[in-house]
Amino acid sequence: MRLSPDELIVWQLGWFKLNGTIVFTWGLMLVLAVGSKLVTRHLSVDLARSRWQNLLEIVIAAIEKQIQEVGLQQPKKYIGFLGTLFLFVAASALCTIIPGYEPPTASLSTTVALALCVFVAVPFFGIAGQGVGGYLKSYAEPTFIMLPFNIISEVSRTLALAVRLFGNMMSGAMIIGILLTITPFLFPIVMTALGLLTGMVQAYIFFILAAVYIAAATRKTKTVPESTPAK
Numbered sequence: 181m182r183l184s185p186d187e188l189i190v191w192q193l194g195w196f197k198l199n200g201t202i203v204f205t206w207g208l209m210l211v212l213a214v215g216s217k218l219v220t221r222h223l224s225v226d227l228a229r230s231r232w233q234n235l236l237e238i239v240i241a242a243i244e245k246q247i248q249e250v251g252l253q254q255p256k257k258y259i260g261f262l263g264t265l266f267l268f269v270a271a272s273a274l275c276t277i278i279p280g281y282e283p284p285t286a287s288l289s290t291t292v293a294l295a296l297c298v299f300v301a302v303p304f305f306g307i308a309g310q311g312v313g314g315y316l317k318s319y320a321e322p323t324f325i326m327l328p329f330n331i332i333s334e335v336s337r338t339l340a341l342a343v344r345l346f347g348n349m350m351s352g353a354m355i356i357g358i359l360l361t362i363t364p365f366l367f368p369i370v371m372t373a374l375g376l377l378t379g380m381v382q383a384y385i386f387f388i389l390a391a392v393y394i395a396a397a398t399r400k401t402k403t404v405p406e407s408t409p410a411k
Contacts, residue, residue, distance in 0.1 A: 185282040186289065205284040208271060250388065251395035258394060261301055265294065266387040269345070273379020283379070288346045295342035298390045302334070306397030315397065337393065345386055 188200030223233055243263050247255035272283040284290040306315040319330045 184287045185284060186287050188282065200282055201284050201287040201290055204282060205290060208268070208275065208284065211275075212267060212271060246388070247391055250391040252391060252398065258305065258391070261297075262387055262391055262394075265297070265390055266383050269294070269383035269386055270380055273376060273383065276376065276379070285345060288342065291342040291346040294345065294386070295338045298341060298393060299334075299338040301390070302393050302397045305394045309398035318397070341386065341389060345382060 185200035185204055189197055190200060190203050191198040219232060219236055222230070224230070240259070240263075243266065244255040244259055247258055247262060252258055269285060272285045275281050276283055285294075303315060306318070309315075310318070320327050321330075
């Protein structure tokens, strides 16, 4: 039994190895890209709209609402990044019903890459919202003594994102694989359904945590007005 799709070698030439993680990741990205193109090719601005467009607008509106509730006041500015993260992790879990498919999120390299995307996006949006000086100043709040602790927090939460997603995804795949060996009928079906639900929950949690980190980076510090001296 494979613990990770990294162990699946699809093609090898000398030192170069094309493993299952790379194949499944690029295959999933291709499916998402082609699917998004097909879904959005006949969008209408009239009152008469297709059911698919109504469903798409409901999903987009729900994602924008979640982003706004986290504290980001311009959800359309962040939906491209956060929505893509959510769809990739969710689709990675949903595609486990396909025989022979292994979710790339079960590999630590994939989850680290996703966490690094959040790690880069936080200062990117933070600088865009507050400017370079305002963002760097947030590391020294409330006092300059907190500077090293804030830097450590920035790195540690990125590592926590990667390990959290990797552990949950890999554990679900391992449980299903073990049950397929012991009881190849009823339990794997139940566990597969439970794995799909867990994958969607993990996609939502990853999406929300990324939005919270970006919201914290883009939050502008409010200055307290000086009190007028009493006459």
